[in-house]
Amino acid sequence: MIGFLCLLLTVGIYWVAKRMYRSLPKVYLSPLLITPLLVVGVLLATGTDYAAYSSGGKWLSLLLQPATVAFAVPLYTFFHVLKKHISEIVVSVMTGSVVAVLSSALLAKWLHLDSGLIHSLIPRSITTPIAMNVSASIGGIPAVTAVFVIMTGLLGAIMGPSIVKMLRIDGEIARGTLLGTGAHGTGTSKAFELSSLTGTISSISMVLAALFTLAVAPALSRLIFP
Structure with a gap:
């Protein structure tokens, strides 16, 4: 369950960051910069370890193969x-x-x-x-x-x-x-x-x-x- 929530968290933050970047295309608002920073911040604030995050986040990594x-x-x-x-x-x-x-x-x-x-x-x-x-x-x-x-x-x-x-x-x-x-x-x-x-x-x-x-x-x- 935690892994699934982490997956939704990552996708949700990226989606919001992408919309912000389209409206205001500044370097410091790049989704590639904003998303990992916010995800790490949430994980630290909630005490979620990497293993728990990876159980859901790994699916995004697997999508790199068909994307390539x-x-x-x-x-x-x-x-x-x-x-x-x-x-x-x-x-x-x-x-x-x-x-x-x-x-x-x-x-x-x-x-x-x-x-x-x-x-x-x-x-x-x-x-x-x-x-x-x-x-x-x-x-x-x-x-x-x-x-x-x-x-x-x-x-x-x-x-x-x-x-x-x-x-x-x-x-x-x-x-x-x-x-x-x-x-x-x-x-x-x-x-x-x-x-x-x-x-x-x-x-x-x-x-x-x-x-x-x-x-x-x-x-x-x-x-x-x-």
Whole structure:
């Protein structure tokens, strides 16, 4: 019963936050920021532990699987665009993935974090399920990695549009690649707010970034931390 109430709580808060964001599209009112903050606040105020929340909230996580498959629809719609720009997208995502891994590892090393936290931070820029697997394979803590992934996604979705505007990135291919590579699923959700093509490019970039990171993270981790 508690799990079901938690599920309703999450959906209800997101629905209200989404309506507020449509009326007043300010960064600080983003549903991706407001919803987790309010949910955590309610859980702390009521003394509800994570296990009880997860019994209902897990159904939202399970919906990520069909939601990810649904990306195939816009991919099919804009296949001709993807085919035309595939080389630029692949090179950009590959470069961004390597930079994300290296910058995370070097920053963690500079901050003198312990080994577990360092390896948990390395795969922070890819989608959660794959990031947790990468973390486990290189000696990280999957649960901690999930937190870093969520934080990266939220920051990317909030700051991404401002960076795009500041750097005057007008091309939809470039915008989609930036958001998908840097902020995975959360960035892709934001990219679809900009345009269908931007969201489509972001979704394929998110998948490519996960594959590249899965391939290079273990090797780079051993190189930096022999």
